[in-house]
Amino acid sequence: MPSYLTLLLWVAAFGVIIYLFFIRPNKKRQDEQTKMMNAMQPGTRVMLTSGIFGTIEAVGDKQMVIELAPGTAITVVKQAIAKVLTEADEEFEYTDDNAIEPSDGVRELTAAPDDVAESPEYTPESSTGTVSAEDDDDVPNSQESAEKATE
Numbered sequence: 001m002p003s004y005l006t007l008l009l010w011v012a013a014f015g016v017i018i019y020l021f022f023i024r025p026n027k028k029r030q031d032e033q034t035k036m037m038n039a040m041q042p043g044t045r046v047m048l049t050s051g052i053f054g055t056i057e058a059v060g061d062k063q064m065v066i067e068l069a070p071g072t073a074i075t076v077v078k079q080a081i082a083k084v085l086t087e088a089d090e091e092f093e094y095t096d097d098n099a100i101e102p103s104d105g106v107r108e109l110t111a112a113p114d115d116v117a118e119s120p121e122y123t124p125e126s127s128t129g130t131v132s133a134e135d136d137d138d139v140p141n142s143q144e145s146a147e148k149a150t151e
């Protein structure tokens with residue numbers, strides 16, 4: 001058999017191997033991803049590529065609105081959906097009935113809590129919002145640092 005035919009057979013065999021091990025599985029995976037994206041509807045539980053779990057509220061052409069918690073929703077591109085969750089994927093059961101309310105021991109933050117304003121360390125008059133080198137002797141002045149470096 002001539003050497004060019006042997007070379008041609010090796011190239012063809014290598015091409016078949018590349019197709020079977022790389023191109024075909026990627027095409028299958030891409031078809032499954034497209035099918036999953038097209039099947040998503042509001043109410044479906046999903047996991048984002050960042051690992052965040054949520055429920056689909058609305059589906060657009062390129063984006064989806066995902067509800068993370070009651071009253072908290074974000075808009076993501078469809079490619080951010082890693083997978084549709086099944087009951088086996090859910091470690092915790094989360095419903096609106098067992099949601100944590102602020103009255104359950106979680107304190108809501110306010111602009112100026114009463115306990116901070118009455119604190120002896122805090123007085124609005126003493127706080128200027130800026131720090132200067134005169135206020136803190138431990139903070140080196142950049143000009144002094146430059147002079148020490150040149151000495």
